[in-house]
Amino acid sequence: MAVNLYDVAYDLEKAIRESDEFKSLQQSYSEVNTDPAAKTMFENFRDVQMQLQQKQMMGEEISQEEVEKAQQMVGLVQQHASISKLMENEQRMSMLIGELNKIIMKPLEELYGSMEQ
Amino acid sequence: MAVNLYDVAYDLEKAIRESDEFKSLQQSYSEVNTDPAAKTMFENFRDVQMQLQQKQMMGEEISQEEVEKAQQMVGLVQQHASISKLMENEQRMSMLIGELNKIIMKPLEELYGSMEQ
Ligand SMILES: [Ca+2]
Ligand SMILES: [Ca+2]
Numbered sequence: 001m002a003v004n005l006y007d008v009a010y011d012l013e014k015a016i017r018e019s020d021e022f023k024s025l026q027q028s029y030s031e032v033n034t035d036p037a038a039k040t041m042f043e044n045f046r047d048v049q050m051q052l053q054q055k056q057m058m059g060e061e062i063s064q065e066e067v068e069k070a071q072q073m074v075g076l077v078q079q080h081a082s083i084s085k086l087m088e089n090e091q092r093m094s095m096l097i098g099e100l101n102k103i104i105m106k107p108l109e110e111l112y113g114s115m116e117q
Numbered sequence: 118m119a120v121n122l123y124d125v126a127y128d129l130e131k132a133i134r135e136s137d138e139f140k141s142l143q144q145s146y147s148e149v150n151t152d153p154a155a156k157t158m159f160e161n162f163r164d165v166q167m168q169l170q171q172k173q174m175m176g177e178e179i180s181q182e183e184v185e186k187a188q189q190m191v192g193l194v195q196q197h198a199s200i201s202k203l204m205e206n207e208q209r210m211s212m213l214i215g216e217l218n219k220i221i222m223k224p225l226e227e228l229y230g231s232m233e234q
Contacts (some may be wrong), residue, residue, distance in 0.1 A: 005132045005213070005217065008129045009216075010220060012122075013223050013224065015125045016122065099123075099126075100126045104129050104133065
């Protein structure tokens, strides 16, 4: 009677791998990755983003200079066709994963919700 | 050809809901929830845990008094049969979810892993 949970999880993994969202993301990653200038620009952008996020999480002050540097980089990557395509596809993938997680976490959400009352 | 991603996610939701892990968790939640003293003790414990976690995340100092208070509460809840059962079942559920997530996130992990090289 009981379905094997892991079998269903592997089915979902396969469905994600075969989804348009994943294939587009894969395609645009490979485009950025095979263009050394784009790859470097994208990695610098990611590093700066990560540093700012860590500072925020640690409650550290972010300087005006850092904000400007980050904004400058956003401007640069947005003008870069393959990087902005990659970021758009990452956004789509991240929304999809969020929606799937919301479905899967429904039983626990209901359980914790009922506890709170 | 393409499987509907959402259908598979709903299958997984159903499989989680029907799993022994979820049913045991549900059962022990309801036991704690219907015992007012246990419910209060458990909620106090959760509140203290959450406060300490937030302080840690914000990089705030945790006083010796707070550490002792938390340790005292851990001792109390561990001696309480239905609360310790609940915590054990939460641990099992959380491990299961972690394993399922690892399976589902494999495609993205591989993709990001290849980018890093
Ligand atoms: Ca509560
Ligand atoms: Ca890197």
